[in-house]
Amino acid sequence: MKRVGLALLAQSLLTSCKSDDSPGTDNASKKVIVVGAGISGLAAAKKLKEKGFTVTVLEAQDKVGGRLRTNRSLGVAFDEGASWIHGIDGNPITDLAQQAGMTTFHTDDESLVAYDLGGVAINESTYANAEEAFYDMLDSLMESGSPAKSFETVFNAEYPQYADDRLWRFFLSTYMTFDRGDLDKTSSLLYNEGEEFGGIEKIATNGYDTIPIFLATGLDVQVGQRVSKVDYSGSKVKVTHNGTVSEADYAIVTVPLGVLKKNSIEFTPALPAAKQAAIEKLGMNCVNKFLLTWDTAFWDDEQYIAYTPEAKDKFNYFVNVKKFHPTVNALMTFAYADYGRQTETMSDAQVMDEIMAHLRDIYGDSTPAPTNMLRTKWATNENAYGAYSFTAVGSEMRHFEDLAEAVDDKLFFAGEHTEVDYFSTAHGAYLSGIREADKIIDL
Ligand SMILES: Cc1cc2nc3c(=O)[nH]c(=O)nc-3n(C[C@H](O)[C@H](O)[C@H](O)COP(=O)(O)OP(=O)(O)OC[C@H]3O[C@@H](n4cnc5c(N)ncnc54)[C@H](O)[C@@H]3O)c2cc1C
Numbered sequence: 001m002k003r004v005g006l007a008l009l010a011q012s013l014l015t016s017c018k019s020d021d022s023p024g025t026d027n028a029s030k031k032v033i034v035v036g037a038g039i040s041g042l043a044a045a046k047k048l049k050e051k052g053f054t055v056t057v058l059e060a061q062d063k064v065g066g067r068l069r070t071n072r073s074l075g076v077a078f079d080e081g082a083s084w085i086h087g088i089d090g091n092p093i094t095d096l097a098q099q100a101g102m103t104t105f106h107t108d109d110e111s112l113v114a115y116d117l118g119g120v121a122i123n124e125s126t127y128a129n130a131e132e133a134f135y136d137m138l139d140s141l142m143e144s145g146s147p148a149k150s151f152e153t154v155f156n157a158e159y160p161q162y163a164d165d166r167l168w169r170f171f172l173s174t175y176m177t178f179d180r181g182d183l184d185k186t187s188s189l190l191y192n193e194g195e196e197f198g199g200i201e202k203i204a205t206n207g208y209d210t211i212p213i214f215l216a217t218g219l220d221v222q223v224g225q226r227v228s229k230v231d232y233s234g235s236k237v238k239v240t241h242n243g244t245v246s247e248a249d250y251a252i253v254t255v256p257l258g259v260l261k262k263n264s265i266e267f268t269p270a271l272p273a274a275k276q277a278a279i280e281k282l283g284m285n286c287v288n289k290f291l292l293t294w295d296t297a298f299w300d301d302e303q304y305i306a307y308t309p310e311a312k313d314k315f316n317y318f319v320n321v322k323k324f325h326p327t328v329n330a331l332m333t334f335a336y337a338d339y340g341r342q343t344e345t346m347s348d349a350q351v352m353d354e355i356m357a358h359l360r361d362i363y364g365d366s367t368p369a370p371t372n373m374l375r376t377k378w379a380t381n382e383n384a385y386g387a388y389s390f391t392a393v394g395s396e397m398r399h400f401e402d403l404a405e406a407v408d409d410k411l412f413f414a415g416e417h418t419e420v421d422y423f424s425t426a427h428g429a430y431l432s433g434i435r436e437a438d439k440i441i442d443l
Pocket of ligand 1: 035036037038039040041058059060061064065066067068080081082083084085086225226227228254255256259264265287288289378382383384386387388414415416417424425426427429
């Protein structure tokens, strides 16, 4: 963990020393409305309730979890949002998963087979050498970057030899576009910012929604309540949801950056200029996920099957679900950025055809069609309008802090997009909820 991470730890230790664990005697008279029942909102609500506050969570959807959302309709847990605990060492999700009963599996990055067009296997050392060169590029590209230039512009200028290299396109897509966003919109200076926890990657096997369901237990969560207005002009905060106005001493708004960008909620008075600028400048990317099932498995017995098509960001790797669900014959694949958005206009049959073209190129023309498919459409989802935030061209790291800034000690903001060290992750969202609860407790 780097310096900033230690500072965060020290801060939270101080906070936990300052306030004892017992519910505050005066707190019950203080009412808090939390907008959004994702992991950030629920973490804040749980902590505040434990401290004796009267807390109501208003959630637009008919269930809790937000971007921790699991579809079990095919008999296997398909996580439509987060799947992985990214680095289990020191990650708050590791303990939370244990408390919540979320089962996990170590997805071994070394268990990988890669194919080029025509199903030609990519030699292990070719892959490893390109990956190493790719990491070296990531370590230094920002030295040629500038605030107005995108990652793509600088990359193409510095590394023209890789412009048409399919393996490089694969790395750019799966390591950069997946984590950040469209390369022509990602900052050439800040693409590598943010902290990471160490340790292995673990994937949820019985569903990531286990965590929000656990956090929500015992809380007053009102589902099907879409918030349209937050008025913080008076001594109380007035929150309009489904035509009803509820009042509270404090409100914590945890809706995704995409929802804030769409101005789906009217704030009175308007949000401070710094917050509005941050909402505009930071990016919201698109990642879509697809789960396909078959009666029998025909693919390699490895954790990951990589493929290097001409088109960028298009179904270029497959997670072998059978590795952690031995009785389930399923693969999970992804589409990012522009291609990800394009899939949202395609029918299921069209999507399946495109995915099968890749699998048939690898495994032969007689590869059977899938029995079923589940898919996401995050870019057009009115509860998110995208997958997660990223450092877009023109953004600065302080924009995450501006998003986290409280207004008038009444209006608070949490969510992955407010966490400067761990934005775009489930753990970042969780930490942001705890952070905002602590702010209210300390008032
Ligand atoms: C495809 C995808 C893959 C991901 N993979 C990973 C991963 O592997 N590992 C990882 O750590 N992270 C991953 N993430 C990121 C992680 O899921 C999020 O960072 C985290 O879940 C965000 O939590 P949140 O509380 O900030 O927001 P959300 O979970 O989005 O919660 C916000 C809530 O607000 C509600 N809402 C919206 N508008 C309104 C309104 N007007 N009124 C009331 N309620 C409203 C929403 O319905 C939602 O429930 C992934 C995300 C996606 C989409």
